[in-house]
Amino acid sequence: MAGSGTAHLGDPSDALLRVENLHVRFRTGRGTVFAVTDLSIDIRKGETLGLVGESGCGKSTTGRAIMQLPPPTEGSVTYAGDDLTRLHGEDLRRTRTKLQMIFQDPISSLNPRRPVQDIVAEGLRIWAKSAFSPLAIVAAVLTLIGIILLGIAVFGAGIGPAAVFGLLALIAGVGAGAFHLAGFGQPTDPSVEGKVREVLDAVGLDPDVAWNRRPHQFSGGQCQRISIARALVTEPDLIICDEPVSALDVSVQAQILNLLEDLKAQYGLTLVFIAHDLAVVKNVSDRVAVMYLGRICEVGPPDVIYAAPAHPYTRLLLDAIPEPDPDHRGRRAPEQGELPSPLAPPSGCHFRTRCPRADERCAAEVPLMAPTGDGRFVACHHPLVETAVAVASTPVG
Amino acid sequence: MSTAIDARPAEGLPVDGEPLLVVDDLSTTFATPRGPVRAVEHVDLSLPRGRTLGIVGESGSGKSVLSRSIMGLMPSYASRTGSVRFEGVEMLGADHSTLRKVWGAEMSMIFQDPMTALNPVKKIGNQITESIKEHLDYSSAQRRDTAIALLRSVGIPEPERRLNQYPHELSGGMRQRVVIAIALACGPALLFADEPTTALDVTVQAQILDLIADQQEEREMAVILVTHDLGVVATRADEIAVMYGGRIVEQAPTATLFREMRHPYTEALLRSIPRLDLPSHTRLEAISGRPPDLLHPPAGCRFAARCPYAQDRCRTEEPPLVAEPGGRADHLYRCWYPVGIAREQTTLDTIAEEAHVREPGDEQAVDLELVDDDAVEGNVD
Ligand SMILES: Nc1ncnc2c1ncn2[C@@H]1O[C@H](COP(=O)(O)OP(=O)(O)OP(=O)(O)O)[C@@H](O)[C@H]1O
Numbered sequence A: 001m002a003g004s005g006t007a008h009l010g011d012p013s014d015a016l017l018r019v020e021n022l023h024v025r026f027r028t029g030r031g032t033v034f035a036v037t038d039l040s041i042d043i044r045k046g047e048t049l050g051l052v053g054e055s056g057c058g059k060s061t062t063g064r065a066i067m068q069l070p071p072p073t074e075g076s077v078t079y080a081g082d083d084l085t086r087l088h089g090e091d092l093r094r095t096r097t098k099l100q101m102i103f104q105d106p107i108s109s110l111n112p113r114r115p116v117q118d119i120v121a122e123g124l125r126i127w128a129k130s131a132f133s134p135l136a137i138v139a140a141v142l143t144l145i146g147i148i149l150l151g152i153a154v155f156g157a158g159i160g161p162a163a164v165f166g167l168l169a170l171i172a173g174v175g176a177g178a179f180h181l182a183g184f185g186q187p188t189d190p191s192v193e194g195k196v197r198e199v200l201d202a203v204g205l206d207p208d209v210a211w212n213r214r215p216h217q218f219s220g221g222q223c224q225r226i227s228i229a230r231a232l233v234t235e236p237d238l239i240i241c242d243e244p245v246s247a248l249d250v251s252v253q254a255q256i257l258n259l260l261e262d263l264k265a266q267y268g269l270t271l272v273f274i275a276h277d278l279a280v281v282k283n284v285s286d287r288v289a290v291m292y293l294g295r296i297c298e299v300g301p302p303d304v305i306y307a308a309p310a311h312p313y314t315r316l317l318l319d320a321i322p323e324p325d326p327d328h329r330g331r332r333a334p335e336q337g338e339l340p341s342p343l344a345p346p347s348g349c350h351f352r353t354r355c356p357r358a359d360e361r362c363a364a365e366v367p368l369m370a371p372t373g374d375g376r377f378v379a380c381h382h383p384l385v386e387t388a389v390a391v392a393s394t395p396v397g
Numbered sequence B: 001m002s003t004a005i006d007a008r009p010a011e012g013l014p015v016d017g018e019p020l021l022v023v024d025d026l027s028t029t030f031a032t033p034r035g036p037v038r039a040v041e042h043v044d045l046s047l048p049r050g051r052t053l054g055i056v057g058e059s060g061s062g063k064s065v066l067s068r069s070i071m072g073l074m075p076s077y078a079s080r081t082g083s084v085r086f087e088g089v090e091m092l093g094a095d096h097s098t099l100r101k102v103w104g105a106e107m108s109m110i111f112q113d114p115m116t117a118l119n120p121v122k123k124i125g126n127q128i129t130e131s132i133k134e135h136l137d138y139s140s141a142q143r144r145d146t147a148i149a150l151l152r153s154v155g156i157p158e159p160e161r162r163l164n165q166y167p168h169e170l171s172g173g174m175r176q177r178v179v180i181a182i183a184l185a186c187g188p189a190l191l192f193a194d195e196p197t198t199a200l201d202v203t204v205q206a207q208i209l210d211l212i213a214d215q216q217e218e219r220e221m222a223v224i225l226v227t228h229d230l231g232v233v234a235t236r237a238d239e240i241a242v243m244y245g246g247r248i249v250e251q252a253p254t255a256t257l258f259r260e261m262r263h264p265y266t267e268a269l270l271r272s273i274p275r276l277d278l279p280s281h282t283r284l285e286a287i288s289g290r291p292p293d294l295l296h297p298p299a300g301c302r303f304a305a306r307c308p309y310a311q312d313r314c315r316t317e318e319p320p321l322v323a324e325p326g327g328r329a330d331h332l333y334r335c336w337y338p339v340g341i342a343r344e345q346t347t348l349d350t351i352a353e354e355a356h357v358r359e360p361g362d363e364q365a366v367d368l369e370l371v372d373d374d375a376v377e378g379n380v381d
């Protein structure tokens, strides 16, 4: 697609979250990176929306822009009637507990020094964190006493017992402050503990065994379960899973995919599932959106898209997948070409430099989303499946 | 790899005398502070020129250690027993200067991580010419020409310009191509590709695997392709060895393995792959539990704790790696109650037939770590 338009958006009342005309640009020393360009998508209540595409096409950036980490350059993200791009501070933090993200690398995304119980409880604490916990007050008072005593010592009294005491108070105060910021000394609410136990249990980890262990004592698959538990604990409506199984073996991958499907049913979750493996995405998704260089090419039910892709880029991706079947030996992947630089995306359709069907129109006009009549929408001037109405388009610019 | 498998000489047969590589009863032990880790045990292999052996298994099953043990790239606290004959020469116990001559020139390796395989502060061109300089007596102009030709052959556009670039200026796929160019620089007879594409997109993965296949055909190079994904080797390998807990548990020509798989672990690996040809929300058959701890390997069959068909005998007696009496001599497996004999045959087709789409409330085994439940369930048949 690399196309634009909003024809594929459903009824706003079905949408849990709606992204419209999203742009994300990064300014770098070498120029502006166009990571996401005019992307619109709705995420419907209770569905799993799969997001696929090659590395660097903007999947994670889209996920992060939804979370406002960082907020997008342009566009709106509407959730529960609010445009998240306009929320700030406490309002944004409160809303964000309902939206969670699980990151790609299961091991490095967990703090190696914290026990599992703290890692999982973190989401609850961040949002319940009080600036006035007893530890914070002790830290502030000690620091203040330390500064005053040291000040007196420096400006007159000389190095005496008061100065020593002041220094000790300052050190203790700063230390207590650091502990406070690290999350210790928060009231251990029995309901927090119960909730952490419940989610650990739900992701298939024995709370008694896992409780005080640290991430390095777990395998990659188990670390991914801890990440999922951490996301679940705030009782979110939506979880954005960024490549949750890419770093895992096929056997563990199957465990995690099954787990996500179970949790989705059990907790009534809505999921965005980001991956570059098309078979994995097909397995878990109700709808799939194929991305290329910051835009959506094609979106629809996976069984429809995979049976007969409408966008030439989807065709190319599907042709590249190895079949686990020796009868397919000797089949060569088609010439693929290189992904253009996101510093200077091609005019018109972003895919035109690799597309076998490209013509002048593709260089001149950005294709817009159009329905193919089977629940799928495609943004292409010459799709592989007829579109129901002539493809609308906008001139470059 | 355009030729059909059947058009090639029969599996394992030496084309002229001894095959290129013959591995005999190879075992590798690491002396660790916690005790000996037997990472590879009793491996026999043979690989003729021009052929591809796929080594498949989960993380930690010993695939990388096996490749490194064959090459002789071992840390000082590792010890190997058995024999590795390469081009008729015994490599176990060979001195370092012999090994240095073989590495890079005769045997080379594409490592698992393309990012760390390249020196970040050295230009691409120098990294390639250095390897040539070490093994071939070429002038510097010849080395440069060879490097350009290599980069072009691995599909890198504008190779002259790339010689002066640093690794960080290339995309992941390009970097992996450079790693392959270096591995191919001296025209090795045997190439180890350890998860060469695991970190890459499918599009790049397909290109890289095609590239290896082209080079292989051109140079009659033998390839050992290591991966955890049966899908990757299905169309690329002539023969497949499945590893579990440091041992080969099944080994057969590729088509035979997929048609007549015998080992429950091979079956489980195949069942766990999400497939494009099955509807979305098909329930995947995960393998419960984890691979055995090689510091304290279990008695009996190493897969018993996770095997749905395990019986008492499996927990006490380890099955030998043997061919079926009256079956194909080149199909070996280690199992007392094999698939297709003690129970129904599993193939891609039978998996597709049994596949079922998840239904609401279909929440069996959220706790997938509980091994015993599954084993008990499996004993029913
Ligand atoms: N240098 C070493 N010292 C001690 N043990 C080791 C060493 N290298 C590997 N092992 C152990 O040997 C076993 C096999 O490791 P190996 O790296 O070959 O697995 P693998 O199949 O390649 O897995 P992966 O896909 O994760 O790379 C593991 O149990 C591992 O912990």
Ligand SMILES: Nc1ncnc2c1ncn2[C@@H]1O[C@H](COP(=O)(O)OP(=O)(O)O)[C@@H](O)[C@H]1O
Pocket: A026, A027, A028, A033, A034, A035, A053, A054, A055, A056, A057, A058, A059, A060, A061, A062, A342
């Ligand atoms: N902080 C950043 N600064 C500059 N460029 C970035 C930044 N984050 C992402 N990008 C670029 O944006 C594009 C999309 O990135 P990303 O969303 O991470 O891709 P992926 O689909 O692999 O997740 C890439 O070209 C990437 O290099």
Ligand code: SF4
Pocket: A001, A002, A311, A312, A313, A349, A350, A351, A352, A353, A355, A356, A357, A358, A359, A362, A367, A379, A380, A381, A382, A383
């Ligand atoms: S046919 Fe044109 S619009 Fe369609 S994908 Fe190709 S280049 Fe883009």
Ligand code: SF4
Pocket: B263, B264, B265, B301, B302, B303, B304, B305, B307, B308, B309, B310, B311, B314, B319, B334, B335, B336, B337, B338
């Ligand atoms: S049936 Fe027994 S011998 Fe065969 S794999 Fe299972 S546990 Fe091992």
Ligand SMILES: [Mg+2]
Pocket: A059, A060, A104, A242, A243
């Ligand atoms: Mg990403």
Ligand SMILES: [Mg+2]
Pocket: B063, B064, B112, B194, B195
């Ligand atoms: Mg490995």
